[in-house]
Amino acid sequence: MSSIPVRPETPVTAAERSDAARNRERLLLAARELIEQGGAGALTMDRLAEHAGVGKGTVFRRFGSRAGLMLTLLNDSEAAFQARFLFGPPPMGPGAEPLERLIAFGTERIAYLVEFGDLVLAAGHASRGRFEVPAVALWNQHVEMLLREAGVDSPEPWLMAGSLTATLDPERLLHLIRDHGVTRDRLGVSWRDLVTRVVTGA
Amino acid sequence: MSSIPVRPETPVTAAERSDAARNRERLLLAARELIEQGGAGALTMDRLAEHAGVGKGTVFRRFGSRAGLMLTLLNDSEAAFQARFLFGPPPMGPGAEPLERLIAFGTERIAYLVEFGDLVLAAGHASRGRFEVPAVALWNQHVEMLLREAGVDSPEPWLMAGSLTATLDPERLLHLIRDHGVTRDRLGVSWRDLVTRVVTGA
Numbered sequence: 001m002s003s004i005p006v007r008p009e010t011p012v013t014a015a016e017r018s019d020a021a022r023n024r025e026r027l028l029l030a031a032r033e034l035i036e037q038g039g040a041g042a043l044t045m046d047r048l049a050e051h052a053g054v055g056k057g058t059v060f061r062r063f064g065s066r067a068g069l070m071l072t073l074l075n076d077s078e079a080a081f082q083a084r085f086l087f088g089p090p091p092m093g094p095g096a097e098p099l100e101r102l103i104a105f106g107t108e109r110i111a112y113l114v115e116f117g118d119l120v121l122a123a124g125h126a127s128r129g130r131f132e133v134p135a136v137a138l139w140n141q142h143v144e145m146l147l148r149e150a151g152v153d154s155p156e157p158w159l160m161a162g163s164l165t166a167t168l169d170p171e172r173l174l175h176l177i178r179d180h181g182v183t184r185d186r187l188g189v190s191w192r193d194l195v196t197r198v199v200t201g202a
Numbered sequence: 203m204s205s206i207p208v209r210p211e212t213p214v215t216a217a218e219r220s221d222a223a224r225n226r227e228r229l230l231l232a233a234r235e236l237i238e239q240g241g242a243g244a245l246t247m248d249r250l251a252e253h254a255g256v257g258k259g260t261v262f263r264r265f266g267s268r269a270g271l272m273l274t275l276l277n278d279s280e281a282a283f284q285a286r287f288l289f290g291p292p293p294m295g296p297g298a299e300p301l302e303r304l305i306a307f308g309t310e311r312i313a314y315l316v317e318f319g320d321l322v323l324a325a326g327h328a329s330r331g332r333f334e335v336p337a338v339a340l341w342n343q344h345v346e347m348l349l350r351e352a353g354v355d356s357p358e359p360w361l362m363a364g365s366l367t368a369t370l371d372p373e374r375l376l377h378l379i380r381d382h383g384v385t386r387d388r389l390g391v392s393w394r395d396l397v398t399r400v401v402t403g404a
Contacts, residue, residue: 152399159384159392166374167365182361190361193404197354198396201403 027052027062031073040070040118074119078135081112085142098150099199102143106191109139109168114177114184120170139165150199164195229254229264233275242272242320276321280337283314287344300352301401304345308393311341311370316379316386322372341367352401366397 030052034043045066049056063069085105090096092104113120144161147154154160168191176182232254236245247268251258265271287307292298294306315322346363349356356362370393378384 154392154395156388156392156395159378159388160395162374162378163369163392163396166371167368169368169371172364172368176361176364186358186361190356190358190365193356193358193362194365194400197400197403199399199403201399201401202395 023054023058024062027054027059028073028076031069035073035118036115040122043069045069070119070122074116077112077116077119081108082135082138084108098146099196102146102150102195102199103192105139105143105146106164106168106195107188110173110184110187110191113168113170113173117170117174117177121174136165139168147199152199153202160198164198167191167194225256225260226264229256229261230275230278233271237275237320238317242324245271247271272321272324276318279314279318279321283310284337284340286310300348301398304348304352304397304401305394307341307345307348308366308370308397309390312375312386312389312393315370315372315375319372319376319379323376338367341370349401354401355404362400366400369393369396 027048031043031048034047034051043066045059045063046056048069049059052059059069063072084092085101085108087093090104091100092108093101096104140158140161143164144157147157147161147164152160173187176187177184229250233245233250236249236253245268247261247265248258250271251261254261261271265274286294287303287310289295292306293302294310295303298306342360342363345366346359349359349363349366354362375389378389379386
């Protein structure tokens with residue numbers, strides 16, 4: 001455990017930087033475990049410090065506040081998700097057929113929401129300005145590219161991609177899962193059916 | 203102009219009832235004209251009284267408040283929309299092919315949002331609890347029925363219907379129209395493309 005706050009003005013050695021990175025990973029892992037056990041509500045700065053076996057001061061120096069911690073978790077998981085569909089192995093990443101990649105994209109997005117849904121809602125990405133989040137624009141672009149590669153000759157490719165990603169709206173999916181007891185598998189089957197029809201029909 | 207407030211405890215003659223109904227229609231028509239000219243923001247109780255040529259007291263007795271007026275307008279227009287897809291003439295109502303009815307449903311829904319979008323947003327149907335609005339459940343049921351009639355053999359018919367109606371989410375469509383300048387025609391073309399692919403593909 002390092003007690004050195006990592007700030008731009010603080011000269012740090014390579015060993016300290018590597019220590020800091022390890023600490024950060026350890027804290028984020030512990031945070032994810034807490035969320036898995038009891039939802040985003042269970043994640044407090046106190047519990048995180050206790051669960052990760054570090055001092056409370058370390059947690060605050062690292063993330064600033066509970067909101068900062070939430071945002072870090074979400075940015076990290078979103079970045080990991082993006083890396084998977086942009087550069088990861090098939091079927092989500094390059095190398096698989098475009099329809100397979102589309103199916104994998106939605107299926108993995110549903111899995112992501114099951115895991116991080118509480119965070120997504122807590123961060124408010126789901127309500128105000130939910131259409132202008134940069135991540136949403138990137139998914140749209142990605143889906144549009146895959147539709148083109150799959151030979152979908154749509155009169156409105158950008159709008160079609162937007163319609164498909166709209167069906168993955170976090171609030172909608174979490175509502176179906178939580179209030180209607182729809183399983184992640186059923187959502188995946190329905191996404192596969194939808195994009196398969198869009199690619200093969202017309 | 204009748205100044206008799208229509209309340210259950212007030213005995214009214216048939217002529218008075220008919221007067222009241224005409225007055226109500228006149229006020230709602232005037233309210234729609236004001237919204238058409240300047241959006242929901244332009245609709246105040248004062249302006250409505252002036253535009254309809256009645257006393258301000260009449261407007262307040264009829265609708266209680268500006269919020270009451272908004273809700274009345276929305277309920278009336280939603281009821282009219284529902285009547286059209288349930289019992290109205292083809293292509294939206296019974297008698298047309300199911301795919302034609304699906305296309306007409308979305309096209310008319312887009313037109314509805316262009317006309318009443320301000321009201322829909324003002325009434326808050328678009329944010330909290332937007333998935334549990336009875337109207338949304340009815341559209342879902344309607345789209346599911348048309349998909350079945352069109353011979354769509356979906357593993358998850360209810361979820362598929364929900365995905366399609368999700369693409370007509372008011373906030374999303376109004377965002378596309380207002381922030382991206384997407385025309386109602388382009389949205390209609392994209393909806394037609396989407397449902398045609400869903401019905402013919404697989």
